[in-house]
Each structure stands twice: as structure tokens, then as C-alpha cells.
Amino acid sequence: MVPYILVGVFVFVVVNLLLALSTTYSPIPYFPTQSSDLRLIVKSLNLSKNDILFDLGSGDGKILLSAARLTPMKKGVGVEIHPFLVTLSNIRAFWQGASQVHTELKSIFKTNLDEATVIYLYVGNKMMPSILEYISKTPHPKLVRLVSYMYDFSDNTPLTKKFKKTVLQGKNKVFVLEKD
Numbered sequence: 001m002v003p004y005i006l007v008g009v010f011v012f013v014v015v016n017l018l019l020a021l022s023t024t025y026s027p028i029p030y031f032p033t034q035s036s037d038l039r040l041i042v043k044s045l046n047l048s049k050n051d052i053l054f055d056l057g058s059g060d061g062k063i064l065l066s067a068a069r070l071t072p073m074k075k076g077v078g079v080e081i082h083p084f085l086v087t088l089s090n091i092r093a094f095w096q097g098a099s100q101v102h103t104e105l106k107s108i109f110k111t112n113l114d115e116a117t118v119i120y121l122y123v124g125n126k127m128m129p130s131i132l133e134y135i136s137k138t139p140h141p142k143l144v145r146l147v148s149y150m151y152d153f154s155d156n157t158p159l160t161k162k163f164k165k166t167v168l169q170g171k172n173k174v175f176v177l178e179k180d
């Protein structure tokens with residue numbers, strides 16, 4: 001009986017990972033941020049004990065959990081459309097004892113950004129314009145910083161014009177928009 005259960009769990013995990021890597025749920029599939037750039041990204045998030053970090057399209061929670069481990073922050077909120085990845089990141093947060101981190105099963109485009117002070121994005125060129133437009137049209141009264149891994153922010157949007165851009169170089173580029 002036990003081997004059958006183990007095989008069932010293994011097949012379930014593999015099928016769900018394959019679905020996450022495909023475009024079944026979204027045109028932007030799951031690719032975790034590269035480990036070699038994690039420290040640079042956490043540094044660029046520049047979090048302090050009052051910050052609330054949103055990772056829009058949070059995957060398995062890698063960034064939120066690294067931030068919880070390496071730097072102070074009040075809260076980390078993951079927003080993810082794939083149910084398996086939401087469960088995985090919440091299990092990982094529980095396992096790590098990161099009680100300030102949780103992930104919600106939700107579309108980026110239905111996310112309330114009222115409490116976000118910092119937003120992290122690793123979403124690809126295709127989705128970046130629509131996400132910037134969504135953030136721009138959604139109240140974000142406390143937002144002071146946006147960080148994007150690999151993909152540049154367009155300079156000519158009402159949102160990006162309000163922030164100052166810097167670019168950091170790790171293995172890949174990290175784009176930071178900061179309120180003046």
C-alpha cells in the first residue's frame with residue numbers, strides 16, 4: 001500500500017511541476033529567480049522592519065523566504081496563480097518558521113496593493129507593460145520601491161516617471177525603481 005501512495009504523491013508532484021513550467025495557467029510560466037542573484041536582489045529590495053513586500057507572481061516563494069531569512073521586514077505577501085505553487089510556498093514558509101510570509105492564490109490583476117511598500121517582479125517582457133498599467137491604476141499609497149529581475153521597466157509610463165531608476169549587475173540585471 002505504502003509504495004502505491006508514494007508513487008501517487010511523486011506523480012502528483014511531477015505533473016504539477018510540469019503544469020507550472022507550461023503556459024497552462026498563464027503566458028508566464030514558473031521559473032525561480034536564479035540562486036546566484038538572490039543576495040543582490042534581497043539587498044536591492046532594501047527592506048526594513050516596517051516594510052511589506054509583495055512578490056507578484058511569487059512561484060515557490062523563493063524571494064519572500066530569502067528576504068525573511070536575510071533581512072528584517074514586517075510582512076511578505078506572495079501572489080500566485082498556480083495552486084500547487086501556492087501550497088508549496090505556504091508549506092515552505094511554515095517549515096522555515098517564517099510566520100510573516102504567506103502566499104495567496106490570486107491573479108496579479110486582482111491584487112489589492114494598499115499595504116505594499118515594496119514590489120518584486122520576475123515576470124518577463126510580455127507581461128511587464130500590463131502589470132505596470134495595473135499598478136498605476138490601482139491605489140498603492142505606500143509604495144516606495146519596485147524591483148524587477150532581468151526585465152527592464154518601460155521609462156514612459158505614468159508610474160515609472162514618478163520613480164528614479166538604477167540598474168544593478170549580478171549574473172543578470174536587477175532594475176530598481178525608487179521614489180525620490
Ligand SMILES: C[S@@+](CC[C@H](N)C(=O)[O-])C[C@H]1O[C@@H](n2cnc3c(N)ncnc32)[C@H](O)[C@@H]1O
Pocket residue numbers: 025026027028029030031032033055056057058059060061062063079080081082085106107108109121122123
Ligand atoms: C518567472 S516566475 C517567478 C517566480 C518567483 N517570483 C521567483 O522570482 O522565483 C513567474 C510566476 O508568475 C506566476 N504568474 C503568472 N501569471 C500570473 C498571474 N496573472 N497572477 C499570479 N501569478 C502569475 C507564474 O505561475 C510563475 O510562478
